[in-house]
Amino acid sequence: MTQTMIALERQIPLYAETEILVVGGGPAGTAAAISAARCGRKTILLERSGQLGGMGTLGNVSIYMPVGNTTGIYREIVAETVPNALPATHKDSIAPQYSPFELRHYLNSRLEREGVDVFYHTSFIAAMKEGDRVTGVIAHTREGLKAFAAQVVIDCTGDAAVAMEAGVPIRSGRDEDGMTQPMTLMFMMQDTGKPVKPFLPEDCYTYETVAELPQGRHLYWERCGNGTLLVNMTRVKGNGGLIRDTNYAEKEALKQVFSVAHYLQRNGFENYILSHVAGQTGVRESNQIEGLYTLTEADLLNGRRFPDVVAQTNYEIDIHSPDGKKGTDERHIDGYDIPYRCMVPVKVEGLLVAGRSISATHVAMSSMRVQPTCYALGQAAGIAASLAVEEKLPVAEIPMDTLHARLGGQGVVFLK
Numbered sequence: 532m533t534q535t536m537i538a539l540e541r542q543i544p545l546y547a548e549t550e551i552l553v554v555g556g557g558p559a560g561t562a563a564a565i566s567a568a569r570c571g572r573k574t575i576l577l578e579r580s581g582q583l584g585g586m587g588t589l590g591n592v593s594i595y596m597p598v599g600n601t602t603g604i605y606r607e608i609v610a611e612t613v614p615n616a617l618p619a620t621h622k623d624s625i626a627p628q629y630s631p632f633e634l635r636h637y638l639n640s641r642l643e644r645e646g647v648d649v650f651y652h653t654s655f656i657a658a659m660k661e662g663d664r665v666t667g668v669i670a671h672t673r674e675g676l677k678a679f680a681a682q683v684v685i686d687c688t689g690d691a692a693v694a695m696e697a698g699v700p701i702r703s704g705r706d707e708d709g710m711t712q713p714m715t716l717m718f719m720m721q722d723t724g725k726p727v728k729p730f731l732p733e734d735c736y737t738y739e740t741v742a743e744l745p746q747g748r749h750l751y752w753e754r755c756g757n758g759t760l761l762v763n764m765t766r767v768k769g770n771g772g773l774i775r776d777t778n779y780a781e782k783e784a785l786k787q788v789f790s791v792a793h794y795l796q797r798n799g800f801e802n803y804i805l806s807h808v809a810g811q812t813g814v815r816e817s818n819q820i821e822g823l824y825t826l827t828e829a830d831l832l833n834g835r836r837f838p839d840v841v842a843q844t845n846y847e848i849d850i851h852s853p854d855g856k857k858g859t860d861e862r863h864i865d866g867y868d869i870p871y872r873c874m875v876p877v878k879v880e881g882l883l884v885a886g887r888s889i890s891a892t893h894v895a896m897s898s899m900r901v902q903p904t905c906y907a908l909g910q911a912a913g914i915a916a917s918l919a920v921e922e923k924l925p926v927a928e929i930p931m932d933t934l935h936a937r938l939g940g941q942g943v944v945f946l947k
């Protein structure tokens with residue numbers, strides 16, 4: 532099908548110049564901005580929404596999955612926001628549930644304390660380039676389009692939005708058919724201490740059995756000790772990087788939220804009300820960049836170690852069925868390294884990509900996508916970008932021993 536193309540030429544005011552520009556304020560973006568600022572670099576972070584924390588707050592994915600190495604900025608955040616969960620050593624795995632509202636507030640003040648200039652309601656639109664080099668971005672702000680110039684840009688949008696626009700090759704989903712993990716709208720219920728009337732709006736579903744539920748299983752946590760139940764039980768097939776699929780998901784997932792809550796109110800949670808629905812449907816998987824190295828299923832299964840390690844995890848292979856079936860492919864792994872090269876895109880200079888959209892196959896990303904790992908990748912990307920600025924080097928050529936030394940200086944410990 533031929534597509535009508537519209538030419539656009541605009542003069543955009545240069546709003547700010549910085550050394551490091553982070554796009555996206557989720558786990559990867561907040562950690563990248565903190566670590567770059569700690570290197571003494573002038574750092575700006577652009578965030579599309581009004582809050583930091585990404586899927587953890589916006590998507591209400593308010594539980595950390597265990598990764599077997601609780602270290603660096605992630606460890607600091609746990610220590611300051613869920614101190615009871617902090618393990619004695621970084622080697623112990625934890626999976627604490629947290630308050631997304633408290634994390635949102637904490638990250639606002641934390642980034643301010645670290646000296647990061649955060650621009651909320653600022654959406655990346657286009658990459659500025661000189662030849663193959665990314666030199667900044669055009670963003671939509673509350674005051675219209677503005678340009679932000681930078682020496683190094685770190686794409687932490689989760690969707691590789693900057694990389695894609697800048698011309699980095701992108702892959703999405705399974706090799707055989709491109710299908711991604713399904714989307715889920717997370718919600719919370721609250722124990723009121725007395726029976727409540729189950730509520731079901733029109734056009735929703737009446738689930739009677741576990742088998743009828745969207746995931747064919749129960750998946751919820753109640754670990755905060757205050758009667759807050761965090762529910763991950765909706766499931767909508769589709770690719771969160773596509774307009775059509777996300778449009779459908781926002782409507783279908785909300786129907787499922789009411790329907791699952793209604794089911795729970797009749798099956799064990801008779802005292803619980805629906806207390807919070809995330810502002811947007813959560814996207815597990817959309818776009819992955821092609822980087823200097825692509826993390827594979829074999830790397831995970833073989834417990835592969837890399838000299839340019841930047842993050843370590845033993846989180847399982849965890850693939851919610853992409854084709855709408857009820858199952859989830861969950862496979863134990865012993866632990867592996869993620870190399871720096873997964874964050875360095877091919878074909879473009881002056882750009883790093885951190886978080887879930889690094890260079891990884893569908894199976895490999897199902898394990899590395901969880902929040903603690905995205906914090907770890909972001910922390911490394913912020914330091915790497917700083918080194919590229921300080922040493923005036925391409926991001927692919929920063930000295931690995933200095934990167935590791937700086938990570939160590941910022942509290943990151945790797946397991947041998």
Ligand SMILES: Cc1cc2nc3c(=O)[nH]c(=O)nc-3n(C[C@H](O)[C@H](O)[C@H](O)COP(=O)(O)OP(=O)(O)OC[C@H]3O[C@@H](n4cnc5c(N)ncnc54)[C@H](O)[C@@H]3O)c2cc1C
Pocket residue numbers: 554555556557558559560577578579580582583584585586587589590592594595596653654655656687688689690692714715716717763813814815885886887888900901902903905
């Ligand atoms: C339903 C669901 C359940 C999950 N369960 C768990 C779990 O139990 N535990 C766990 O640890 N992990 C879980 N995950 C995975 C984890 O939450 C994400 O993979 C992780 O948050 C990704 O971090 P990120 O920083 O790469 O991206 P995100 O968290 O997606 O953050 C990206 C940020 O970039 C911003 N952004 C996007 N585009 C633009 C733009 N154009 N301009 C400016 N800003 C932009 C977004 O608003 C967002 O703030 C789950 C994910 C989902 C969707």
